[in-house]
Amino acid sequence: MSEQPGAVGSPWSAGVERVADGSVAVAGVRVAELAVRFGTPLYVLDEADLRGRARSYREAFEAAFAQVGAEVDVYYAGKAFLSIAVARWVHDEGLAVDTATGGELAVALAAGVPGDRIGLHGNNKSDDEIAAAIDAGVGRIVADSLVEIARLSAAATTRGAEVPVMVRVTTGVHAGGHEHIATAHEDQKFGLSLAHDDDADSPAMTGLLAVLAAPGLRLVGIHSHIGSQILEPDGFVVAARRVLALRAELAERTGVLVDEVDLGGGYGAAYLPGEVPLDPDRIAKEIAQGVDAAAHELGTPLPRFSIEPGRSIVGPAGLTLYTVGTVKPVRLDGGFVRTYVSVDGGMSDNIRPALYGARYHAEVVGRSSSAAMVPARVVGKHCESGDIVVHDVALPADVAAGDLLAVPVTGAYGRSMASTYNLVPRPAVVAVRDGQARVLVRRDTIADLLALDQG
Ligand SMILES: *Cc1c(COP(=O)(O)O)cnc(C)c1O
Numbered sequence: 001m002s003e004q005p006g007a008v009g010s011p012w013s014a015g016v017e018r019v020a021d022g023s024v025a026v027a028g029v030r031v032a033e034l035a036v037r038f039g040t041p042l043y044v045l046d047e048a049d050l051r052g053r054a055r056s057y058r059e060a061f062e063a064a065f066a067q068v069g070a071e072v073d074v075y076y077a078g079k080a081f082l083s084i085a086v087a088r089w090v091h092d093e094g095l096a097v098d099t100a101t102g103g104e105l106a107v108a109l110a111a112g113v114p115g116d117r118i119g120l121h122g123n124n125k126s127d128d129e130i131a132a133a134i135d136a137g138v139g140r141i142v143a144d145s146l147v148e149i150a151r152l153s154a155a156a157t158t159r160g161a162e163v164p165v166m167v168r169v170t171t172g173v174h175a176g177g178h179e180h181i182a183t184a185h186e187d188q189k190f191g192l193s194l195a196h197d198d199d200a201d202s203p204a205m206t207g208l209l210a211v212l213a214a215p216g217l218r219l220v221g222i223h224s225h226i227g228s229q230i231l232e233p234d235g236f237v238v239a240a241r242r243v244l245a246l247r248a249e250l251a252e253r254t255g256v257l258v259d260e261v262d263l264g265g266g267y268g269a270a271y272l273p274g275e276v277p278l279d280p281d282r283i284a285k286e287i288a289q290g291v292d293a294a295a296h297e298l299g300t301p302l303p304r305f306s307i308e309p310g311r312s313i314v315g316p317a318g319l320t321l322y323t324v325g326t327v328k329p330v331r332l333d334g335g336f337v338r339t340y341v342s343v344d345g346g347m348s349d350n351i352r353p354a355l356y357g358a359r360y361h362a363e364v365v366g367r368s369s370s371a372a373m374v375p376a377r378v379v380g381k382h383c384e385s386g387d388i389v390v391h392d393v394a395l396p397a398d399v400a401a402g403d404l405l406a407v408p409v410t411g412a413y414g415r416s417m418a419s420t421y422n423l424v425p426r427p428a429v430v431a432v433r434d435g436q437a438r439v440l441v442r443r444d445t446i447a448d449l450l451a452l453d454q455g
Contacts, residue, residue: 098118163216
């Protein structure tokens with residue numbers, strides 16, 4: 001590994017190391033052993049690293065918000081990757097769990113996460129999902145539209161329940177791409193906009209008033225999520241200011257000062273060697289100071305806060321282990337040769353390069369090599385030329401069939417977005433800790449795929 005695993009500038013989890021024979025081990029287990037025992041492709045999660053990241057987010061935000069006299073909850077965004085074990089780990093580390101579907105909710109509940117430590121999101125929740133969330137006593141359902149507020153109220157009253165509801169608002173801040181454009185009418189599906197004409201309430205204000213008036217609902221918070229892969233704090237602060245201003249306006253109009261503000265997720269991960277990841281301590285401090293200043297200007301006390309990191313906790317804790325198959329030099333115009341290295345997975349286990357042009361790194365991990373490094377592209381086995389795992393990476397010129405190759409930072413949105421495209425079974429997820437490996441999610445089998453087919 002070119003950089004010290006786990007250190008700033010390394011995409012590898014803290015438990016990754018090159019051992020004496022030149023191969024790589026994860027938390028004390030050699031990749032060759034993982035490949036033999038569990039097969040490849042294989043998602044490998046470094047449990048201690050994942051727990052450490054969960055803890056560092058919680059501790060950083062608790063400390064920074066305590067400095068300004070506010071409390072904060074960290075919700076792990078389960079959509080990044082959720083299994084029963086992962087839900088337990090983050091719960092152990094003091095995090096709550098965010099879910100966005102009935103499936104994610106079921107996994108969190110199967111893990112024994114108490115209902116009041118679970119949130120339910122979603123822009124199009126089904127009646128069954130709403131019912132399951134109410135029956136589980138979730139701590140919050142995040143309402144995404146006016147029609148949903150009416151549906152939540154109906155479901156609550158039918159059950160004689162009082163349902164805690166947050167209202168998701170869109171602040172016009174988009175980070176991770178175009179930074180905080182002024183509040184505008186937005187052309188996207190999530191939340192209720194803060195934008196409005198002079199003579200009308202914003203959809204966000206209308207939603208808050210609707211929850212206050214709705215039988216069976218208790219307004220517990222205002223929610224804002226501004227994007228993904230965010231590396232700077234200012235977008236969060238601008239969005240928080242707008243949410244706090246809305247909260248102050250609601251208090252002025254109704255006397256109700258909403259208890260909690262959720263600032264969403266989107267904390268970035270470092271995917272490539274040399275990239276500097278977000279420092280939770282720094283971003284927590286800057287957000288805490290920003291919201292404190294905003295609350296002072298508005299003359300309202302600070303609410304309780306929550307945040308919802310997903311990728312930044314599970315992404316860097318994971319890697320994907322592949323076996324190299326075909327290696328093909330491809331001569332491009334000008335005589336440049338790119339070595340195409342095919343692996344035994346591809347876009348079915350990591351759709352992000354095809355979906356977002358996401359960049360990854362790769363190394364040969366089954367052995368060391370003193371061969372010269374050559375420009376390479378790691379591609380999958382699927383029937384698409386866009387089936388690329390790593391666009392550009394230097395690999396040893398002697399890379400050959402049978403080599404083990406690892407791609408770091410695939411813990412988030414790898415298995416959770418996996419498909420069975422080309423009827424390729426989805427890889428297993430294995431956790432490694434203290435020299436022990438165990439399966440968290442088993443590999444699909446061809447028999448699984450056939451069993452779904454009713455002929
Ligand atoms: C996707 C999402 C998250 C998590 O995003 P990450 O980029 O994985 O941190 C959190 N909250 C909401 C509402 C989301 O949609």
